[in-house]
Amino acid sequence: MTGEQIVFLVVAFVTLFAGLMVVTTRNLVHAALWLVAALFGVAVTYVILHANFLAVVQVVVYIGAIAILFIFAVMLTRRDMRDQGPQMNKNWWFGAVLAVLTFGGLYFLLQGWEGMTKTATSYPVGFDAISELGNALVSPAGYVLPFEVASVLLVAALVGAVYVAFNPRNGNSGK
Amino acid sequence: MMLSDWTLWLEWLIKSLVVTFGLLTGFAYLTWYERRALARIQARIGPNRAGPQGLLQPIADAIKLIFKEELVPAKADKTLFFWAPVITMIPSLIIAAVIPWGPAIEMFGRVIRLSIADLNVGVLYLMSIASIAVYGIVLAGWSSNNKYAMLGGLRSSAQMISYELALGLSFATSIILANSMRMLDIVEAQRNLWFVVVQPVGAVIFWIATLAEVNRAPFDMPEAEQELTAGYHAEYSGMKFALFFMAEYQKMIVVSAILATLYFGGYLGPFVDRFPWLGPIYMIIKIVILLFVMIWVRATWPRIRYDRLMAFGWKILLPLSLAIAFITATGILLADLSGNPLYFWAIPVVSVLAGLFTVAVIYRELRRKAYGRV
Numbered sequence: 001m002t003g004e005q006i007v008f009l010v011v012a013f014v015t016l017f018a019g020l021m022v023v024t025t026r027n028l029v030h031a032a033l034w035l036v037a038a039l040f041g042v043a044v045t046y047v048i049l050h051a052n053f054l055a056v057v058q059v060v061v062y063i064g065a066i067a068i069l070f071i072f073a074v075m076l077t078r079r080d081m082r083d084q085g086p087q088m089n090k091n092w093w094f095g096a097v098l099a100v101l102t103f104g105g106l107y108f109l110l111q112g113w114e115g116m117t118k119t120a121t122s123y124p125v126g127f128d129a130i131s132e133l134g135n136a137l138v139s140p141a142g143y144v145l146p147f148e149v150a151s152v153l154l155v156a157a158l159v160g161a162v163y164v165a166f167n168p169r170n171g172n173s174g175k
Numbered sequence: 176m177m178l179s180d181w182t183l184w185l186e187w188l189i190k191s192l193v194v195t196f197g198l199l200t201g202f203a204y205l206t207w208y209e210r211r212a213l214a215r216i217q218a219r220i221g222p223n224r225a226g227p228q229g230l231l232q233p234i235a236d237a238i239k240l241i242f243k244e245e246l247v248p249a250k251a252d253k254t255l256f257f258w259a260p261v262i263t264m265i266p267s268l269i270i271a272a273v274i275p276w277g278p279a280i281e282m283f284g285r286v287i288r289l290s291i292a293d294l295n296v297g298v299l300y301l302m303s304i305a306s307i308a309v310y311g312i313v314l315a316g317w318s319s320n321n322k323y324a325m326l327g328g329l330r331s332s333a334q335m336i337s338y339e340l341a342l343g344l345s346f347a348t349s350i351i352l353a354n355s356m357r358m359l360d361i362v363e364a365q366r367n368l369w370f371v372v373v374q375p376v377g378a379v380i381f382w383i384a385t386l387a388e389v390n391r392a393p394f395d396m397p398e399a400e401q402e403l404t405a406g407y408h409a410e411y412s413g414m415k416f417a418l419f420f421m422a423e424y425q426k427m428i429v430v431s432a433i434l435a436t437l438y439f440g441g442y443l444g445p446f447v448d449r450f451p452w453l454g455p456i457y458m459i460i461k462i463v464i465l466l467f468v469m470i471w472v473r474a475t476w477p478r479i480r481y482d483r484l485m486a487f488g489w490k491i492l493l494p495l496s497l498a499i500a501f502i503t504a505t506g507i508l509l510a511d512l513s514g515n516p517l518y519f520w521a522i523p524v525v526s527v528l529a530g531l532f533t534v535a536v537i538y539r540e541l542r543r544k545a546y547g548r549v
Contacts, residue, residue: 064306
């Protein structure tokens with residue numbers, strides 16, 4: 001077993017454990033923090049795959065923006081941090097069967113894929129993954145249309161959120 | 176192979192230790208420097224009893240803080256209350272990993288780079304660490320189970336998230352100018368001309384946004400003493416409080432280092448190619464000057480009102496930094512396409528005009544608010 005494999009196994013275990021804690025812990029702020037830990041584990045996995053850019057973006061977007069909004073919302077809206085009530089509903093067995101089936105299906109499919117047993121080749125010298133990515137995002141031959149459509153969609157969502165929250169009567173955010 | 180691996184690990188270890196201890200010592204003496212400089216500005220003397228010029232004062236403070244009793248509020252979230260100072264502390268240290276402190280030097284027959292990590296996404300790494308720095312403060316505020324602390328934590332998260340946008344755009348401006356996200360390339364691109372000359376407004380926006388990010392005056396709303404009785408760290412005492420203090424001052428040092436790297440030529444200076452050891456010295460000189468500006472601002476500017484802080488971040492800084500990034504990119508593109516350097520020199524001119532226009536708008540708005548007319 002190489003050092004990289006050991007690191008991967010440790011990171012994967014921590015990520016999965018954190019993911020499990022997200023859904024089992026009772027305290028909502030703690031759950032959000034476990035979610036941060038799980039997202040961080042994913043970022044470390046990207047680093048192991050030599051995808052530095054993705055790893056850093058994962059930290060900026062998911063940990064730095066989305067998870068902090070979760071924590072913000074939980075802190076502002078919940079008076080009592082402890083979630084009451086049962087943690088499972090009566091469909092739990094269906095979810096479990098679905099999860100096992102998905103795992104089995106993915107396992108079966110990936111066994112038949114030849115990329116599963118190959119080791120990754122390193123980048124050729126002088127290959128700059130970030131400028132490749134940047135060019136692909138804005139070149140007409142690449143992904144400029146989906147990229148722009150996604151940007152417009154995000155702006156529309158932003159404007160919509162402001163419109164929903166805006167209360168024209170007192171000219172202030174709806175309070 | 177094994178041997179070279181082993182020495183590489185040792186090199187990393189030594190470099191990390193040097194940077195960490197440098198920051199810790201820097202923190203201790205920055206508190207002394209700030210107190211002395213503030214005292215000078217306010218026509219006082221400041222701490223001068225412990226040791227010559229009061230130089231042993233930080234050590235005395237550290238010993239006092241270590242021996243202080245630590246209190247934990249009865250209904251605090253014990254785990255998070257313990258971890259919040261640690262979570263605040265870690266980003267302020269690891270953010271320094273990508274800062275280049277000098278050109279490569281030769282020592283013991285091997286070339287040693289004076290930065291811990293030479294990431295190809297260096298600037299984004301800074302962004303990501305800056306964005307997780309808010310966690311410690313928010314968690315400290317929440318876990319204390321204290322209304323003031325909670326308000327301080329909420330304020331700080333709102334403020335840091337808002338100013339992160341302007342910060343990111345001024346990062347982008349220097350990325351565009353250097354055509355790289357690697358910190359070393361950004362410094363080398365300033366060999367002929369510091370970016371502050373090309374993009375003075377970008378540097379100012381960066382400076383303002385970092386002041387807000389590290390919760391320094393005039394943006395120290397999260398710990399406003401008069402309103403929040405020290406804000407998010409109201410319930411902390413002893414060494415846990417010292418960790419918050421430490422994180423704040425280390426962040427000051429680090430953001431000064433980042434500003435020096437991105438806009439003020441980093442380790443570059445006269446004769447730095449012939450004597451590479453001058454690199455870290457130039458860097459430290461630039462950092463000390465920028466730190467003095469921070470202290471100077473704190474000594475002279477009153478705290479901004481909270482609604483104005485948010486309005487300033489969203490309605491002034493964000494559009495201005497968008498315009499600055501746009502102007503920079505357009506100027507470089509036009510200069511590239513036409514081969515005429517005049518377009519490149521249009522960048523500082525148009526940027527300064529945009530900055531002046533912004534100042535005029537703020538002035539008009541404030542006058543109208545104050546007198547009901549222009």
